[in-house]
Amino acid sequence: MKKTTFILLYLLRQLLMLVVLLSCRRNILTDAAGGKWDLLLSNIGISAMHMQLLNNDKVVIFDRTDFGRSNISFPINGICRDDPNDAALKHDCTAHSVEYDVSANSIRPLMILTDTWCSSGAAMPDGTLIQTGGDKDGDHVVRIYKPCSDNSCDWKEIKNGLAQRRWYATNHILPDGRQIIIGGRREFNYEFYPKTPIADKPYNLPFLVQTNDRKIENNLYPFVFLNVDGNLFIFANNRAILFDYIKRVVVKTYPTMPGGDPRNYPSTGSAVLLPLKKLQGGTIGAEVLVCGGAPKGAYDSAKHRSNFVTALSTCGRIQITDLNPQWTMETMPLARVMGDMVLLPNAKVLIINGASIGTAGWDLGRNPVLSPVIYQPGKPSGSRFEVQNPSSTPRLYHSTAVLLRDGRVLVGGSNPHFNYSFTGVLFPTDLTLEAFSPSYLESTSSRLRPKIGSPTSQSIIGYGRQLAIRFTIPPGRLSKNLVTVTMVAPSFTTHSFSMNQRLLVLSGGNITPIGLSKYQILVTTPASRNLAPPGYYLLFVVHQDVPSEGIWVQIK
Ligand SMILES: *[C@@H]1O[C@H](CO)[C@@H](O)[C@H](O)[C@H]1NC(C)=O
Numbered sequence: 001m002k003k004t005t006f007i008l009l010y011l012l013r014q015l016l017m018l019v020v021l022l023s024c025r026r027n028i029l030t031d032a033a034g035g036k037w038d039l040l041l042s043n044i045g046i047s048a049m050h051m052q053l054l055n056n057d058k059v060v061i062f063d064r065t066d067f068g069r070s071n072i073s074f075p076i077n078g079i080c081r082d083d084p085n086d087a088a089l090k091h092d093c094t095a096h097s098v099e100y101d102v103s104a105n106s107i108r109p110l111m112i113l114t115d116t117w118c119s120s121g122a123a124m125p126d127g128t129l130i131q132t133g134g135d136k137d138g139d140h141v142v143r144i145y146k147p148c149s150d151n152s153c154d155w156k157e158i159k160n161g162l163a164q165r166r167w168y169a170t171n172h173i174l175p176d177g178r179q180i181i182i183g184g185r186r187e188f189n190y191e192f193y194p195k196t197p198i199a200d201k202p203y204n205l206p207f208l209v210q211t212n213d214r215k216i217e218n219n220l221y222p223f224v225f226l227n228v229d230g231n232l233f234i235f236a237n238n239r240a241i242l243f244d245y246i247k248r249v250v251v252k253t254y255p256t257m258p259g260g261d262p263r264n265y266p267s268t269g270s271a272v273l274l275p276l277k278k279l280q281g282g283t284i285g286a287e288v289l290v291c292g293g294a295p296k297g298a299y300d301s302a303k304h305r306s307n308f309v310t311a312l313s314t315c316g317r318i319q320i321t322d323l324n325p326q327w328t329m330e331t332m333p334l335a336r337v338m339g340d341m342v343l344l345p346n347a348k349v350l351i352i353n354g355a356s357i358g359t360a361g362w363d364l365g366r367n368p369v370l371s372p373v374i375y376q377p378g379k380p381s382g383s384r385f386e387v388q389n390p391s392s393t394p395r396l397y398h399s400t401a402v403l404l405r406d407g408r409v410l411v412g413g414s415n416p417h418f419n420y421s422f423t424g425v426l427f428p429t430d431l432t433l434e435a436f437s438p439s440y441l442e443s444t445s446s447r448l449r450p451k452i453g454s455p456t457s458q459s460i461i462g463y464g465r466q467l468a469i470r471f472t473i474p475p476g477r478l479s480k481n482l483v484t485v486t487m488v489a490p491s492f493t494t495h496s497f498s499m500n501q502r503l504l505v506l507s508g509g510n511i512t513p514i515g516l517s518k519y520q521i522l523v524t525t526p527a528s529r530n531l532a533p534p535g536y537y538l539l540f541v542v543h544q545d546v547p548s549e550g551i552w553v554q555i556k
């Protein structure tokens with residue numbers, strides 16, 4: 001063989017190997033993970049400890065008020081907060097709450113007067129956010145935020161709106177439109193908002209005493225869901241009850257989750273009520289999924305011995321409506337404490353944020369988990385989890401994630417320190433806002449994406465009625481049997497739990513063509529207030545797992 005031929009063959013072989021290598025690499029990048037991260041704002045001035053999406057596509061965000069200056073001032077000089085009880089700063093001219101305008105990608109400072117640290121809340125049937133409690137001078141306060149379109153709205157506070165102090169409590173909206181406020185530090189009881197003559201005091205909840213681990217607690221921010229029978233599923237520590245809050249009786253006691261490890265603050269895992277849909281036979285079953293947390297002893301170990309133990313990698317799933325309910329355990333690809341669980345419009349669950357060792361609490365989390373995971377409830381066990389592309393921003397203690405109307409997930413916060421600390425610490429206080437876009441927002445999905453034509457956003461829908469939804473889909477793309485309609489309640493999110501989060505898959509689904517690439521789908525709206533408490537929901541048409549942009553509907 002001539003030398004030149006040999007060299008040519010050699011070069012050809014190298015080239016082929018390079019092509020093979022490159023194509024493998026492309027497969028790794030595109031097939032192993034999905035989703036995309038975008039930095040929305042690099043400094044919103046506060047760390048997003050609490051978030052709630054309102055029905056005008058603005059997100060109310062707030063932190064604590066009692067640590068001194070935040071990084072955002074009021075635009076008009078002279079607007080300040082005077083709080084004689086504030087230990088750090090009695091005359092504070094910075095904001096501790098902001099309103100984020102999703103479409104403008106901008107923020108506006110808001111004025112909170114009393115301390116909102118580790119508080120709770122839920123949106124009322126008219127879309128008003130009712131937030132309750134906090135610490136110190138804020139622990140009995142009810143705060144009202146009524147959405148507005150002209151940037152004139154701000155917090156209003158009711159000084160002694162609560163019967164008890166509520167710090168690390170959980171709220172849920174009830175079928176009658178009131179809220180229940182459950183537990184909180186050293187509060188083994190619940191109360192309601194608004195108060196009525198027959199419900200103006202706190203009622204004992206012994207389950208919160210029974211699940212309180214000495215000194216460590218492990219039952220704060222209990223996971224509360226309204227069951228389809230109108231009772232409340234309450235999970236605290238490592239077990240749950242079904243509770244009739246009207247008769248004040250425990251209707252059912254669920255078995256302890258296998259393994260027995262705690263899942264609530266400071267062992268902070270997360271939980272969701274899985275998408276509600278009609279089962280064969282016409283009944284609606286309800287399932288709860290609890291994921292991650294920190295093993296027993298993890299808090300003491302991190303705090304007193306600087307030993308950060310591996311977080312829990314297990315999830316427990318239970319059909320709460322079963323006669324004989326049992327937990328089924330599954331293993332996540334990544335161990336996670338302080339993760340957030342977000343219901344996506346296509347009825348999948350996003351598990352995002354958190355750490356892989358340590359616990360919740362000041363400076364007790366390490367090794368941030370940067371990759372979200374998507375859980376697909378309908379797939380066979382063993383093939384439900386899918387790891388997503390990582391963020392570059394650690395989201396530890398006091399981070400949050402909420403679904404937006406366009407299908408993105410807004411992610412913010414992370415401040416494991418008592419004050420705002422930007423230098424000389426392992427995990428600086430984070431003031432950014434990011435968005436995680438699941439793969440259904442990639443341009444390759446646009447050929448499948450439905451667009452809702454009617455009803456228009458802000459429409460009122462009733463219970464158990466036929467609802468005709470008109471939508472378009474790019475020409476020739478429709479797979480008729482792969483269209484669903486979902487309704488998602490916007491949650492109040494803090495400390496890795498989204499209160500009031502709920503997704504309904506509407507039944508029906510007859511599709512008729514009404515023009516070129518235009519269709520109408522007929523569905524039935526939720527039959528009762530137990531299934532869907534009154535209020536605003538995001539409604540999506542989902543085609544082959546790709547959701548439309550949502551529209552707001554109000555059910556009443
Ligand atoms: C936080 O800052 C305040 C002043 O704003 C200071 O008095 C306090 O010692 C700081 N606390 C910690 C734990 O760093």
Ligand SMILES: *[C@@H]1O[C@H](CO)[C@@H](O)[C@H](O)[C@H]1NC(C)=O
Binds near residue numbers: 043071431
């Ligand atoms: C926040 O404010 C502090 C004090 O005013 C300043 O030193 C720091 O650079 C600011 N940090 C950010 C991220 O804006």
